[in-house]
Amino acid sequence: MLRRLALTAVVSLAALSALAPAASASAGPLPLPLPLSLPVLQGDDAQTTQLTVVVSGSGxxxxxxxxxxxxxPAGGSHPVAKQACERLAQLPGESADPFAPVPADAMCTQQFGGSATARVTGRWHGRSIDAAFDRTNGCEIARWNSLRPVLPNVR
Structure with missing residues (x-):
């Protein structure tokens, strides 16, 4: 049984390999991608934190x-920038990624924490961030609260 499976896989791979050059030859050569110049983060830039926080529906x-x-240093238009930066500095020592979404299979209490939503984008410790937050269940409320005062204290 295992030999038959292996033989089928090898024959299928060989057949596909034989067809691929013929298919691409009729289409002509593919254009080469243009080189992109990507910024290289070095030194302090690798630990940069610059975030945009958009909050709506908080009441x-x-x-x-x-x-x-x-x-x-702490700055920008955030109302409590110093406290928000202090909280962000604490997060790498905690076990969970504060910007990761709640897993789809998480068991969460069915409580509604309000209609507030937030979107956080930018860079945190040199890492690209694009995270959405709401307060639609216990897991989402806890996730929101773990980022206070980056996100406002809403009830």
């Missing part, structure tokens, strides 16, 4: 809006 006009947050 608090002071909390809703678009904020820029820069760390080392």
């Amino acid at each position: 608090d006009r002071a909390a809703d809006g678009r904020y820029e947050l820069e760390c080392d």
Whole structure:
């Protein structure tokens, strides 16, 4: 049985390999990709934190809006930039990735924490971030709360 499976795999691979050059030859040569110049992060740039935080639907006009947050030194338009940067500095020592989405198979309490939503984009410790947050269940509420004061304290 194992030999038959292996033989079938080898024959299939050989057949596909024979067809691939013929198919690409009729289409002509593929264009070469253009080289892209990518910035190389070195030294302090590799640990840069620059985030854009957009909050809406919180029910608090002071909390809703678009904020820029820069760390080392703390700055930008974020209302509590220093405290937000201090919280972000603590996160690498914690076990969970605060920007990772809640796993699809997570068991979460069915409580509604309000209609607030947030989107965080940019760079955190040199890593690209694009994360969405809401308060639709217990897992999402806990995820939001773990990023306070980067995200506002809403109820």
